[in-house]
Amino acid sequence: NRAGFTMFQDGGIGLSNGAHGILRAYNRLAREKRMNARGYLHFMPNIMDEMLELGTWNMPVSDYLYYGGVKSFADGSIQSLTAVLGEPYACKPDFCGDHVLTPEQIAELIAKYHCQGVPVAFHANGDAAIDQLLAAHERPSRERNVIIHAQLMRPDQLPRVRQLSLIPSYFVAHVYHWGDVHWQNFGPQRAETISPVASTKRLGIPFTLHQDTPVLPPDMLGTVSCAVRRMTRQGRLLGKDERVDVYTALQGVTAYAAYQYHEERCKGTLQTGKTADMVILSRSPLEMPDELPPDIRIRSTIKAGREIYSAGD
Numbered sequence: 001n002r003a004g005f006t007m008f009q010d011g012g013i014g015l016s017n018g019a020h021g022i023l024r025a026y027n028r029l030a031r032e033k034r035m036n037a038r039g040y041l042h043f044m045p046n047i048m049d050e051m052l053e054l055g056t057w058n059m060p061v062s063d064y065l066y067y068g069g070v071k072s073f074a075d076g077s078i079q080s081l082t083a084v085l086g087e088p089y090a091c092k093p094d095f096c097g098d099h100v101l102t103p104e105q106i107a108e109l110i111a112k113y114h115c116q117g118v119p120v121a122f123h124a125n126g127d128a129a130i131d132q133l134l135a136a137h138e139r140p141s142r143e144r145n146v147i148i149h150a151q152l153m154r155p156d157q158l159p160r161v162r163q164l165s166l167i168p169s170y171f172v173a174h175v176y177h178w179g180d181v182h183w184q185n186f187g188p189q190r191a192e193t194i195s196p197v198a199s200t201k202r203l204g205i206p207f208t209l210h211q212d213t214p215v216l217p218p219d220m221l222g223t224v225s226c227a228v229r230r231m232t233r234q235g236r237l238l239g240k241d242e243r244v245d246v247y248t249a250l251q252g253v254t255a256y257a258a259y260q261y262h263e264e265r266c267k268g269t270l271q272t273g274k275t276a277d278m279v280i281l282s283r284s285p286l287e288m289p290d291e292l293p294p295d296i297r298i299r300s301t302i303k304a305g306r307e308i309y310s311a312g313d
Contacts, residue, residue, distance in 0.1 A: 001309035006277035014044030030065035040068035069119030075129035083126035090187035107136035119143035179232030
């Protein structure tokens with residue numbers, strides 16, 4: 001709440017032991033109205049299959065908890081050199097990454113859940129992993145399936161993303177936190193195209209931005225700044241042509257975030273009749289189109305018309 005969140009996604013139910021206990025805890029907190037943000041839970045396939053048998057996966061538990069879909073992995077991460085690439089790593093010329101699932105397994109999983117109307121969020125960082133994910137979709141996604149991270153999305157892949165109605169959710173804060181490492185691992189040309197937010201926007205594709213907490217702490221204003229500035233820790237401009245203006249970056253954490261969860265009619269923009277989920281900032285983020293005010297901070301977070309955080313000034 002201090003970071004301005006009124007909704008969040010837990011994409012890891014079933015990644016570790018104790019998934020059923022975690023789910024019971026979420027349900028208890030929601031029933032007791034002790035959650036100050038709406039949670040969207042994504043389940044690993046084994047847990048989702050149990051819920052499909054019970055017929056419980058696609059129902060809102062409360063106004064603060066929703067079972068959102070299934071989560072799976074196509075590859076690893078770009079900073080650990082385990083994302084699956086079409087061309088080898090510049091720093092490791094004989095290696096293209098590690099597959100988590102085969103192309104056949106990815107296609108089987110997507111087809112299985114598509115038939116049951118279950119949204120799929122697929123972790124895919126490398127361009128080859130994204131290729132496999134695109135090939136596995138035989139028809140546009142009614143469920144607005146998500147490509148999680150999509151770090152090395154190539155420009156030629158984006159028209160297919162649009163055709164299939166997929167939503168890339170970019171971990172654009174990588175540019176600042178690991179951009180200098182990516183410069184070495186991929187070489188300048190590929191490193192500059194990570195998280196191609198501007199190219200995505202130009203094609204009219206809805207996108208979202210995230211921090212992958214606990215990889216990074218929840219800090220949406222910081223992420224917006226990364227999408228706008230694209231500066232690395234060492235002060236390198238990484239991907240000048242993939243910078244976006246502040247308003248576009250804000251869409252990725254408000255209007256498009258609501259769209260990702262089929263909630264654009266009730267959330268995501270300030271309109272009469274929509275749920276009063278909002279933050280009050282110390283300054284307008286739109287004072288400058290290409291830069292967030294450096295001292296901007298969150299003064300208040302409001303969920304469904306109720307203040308759930310105040311900076312106290």
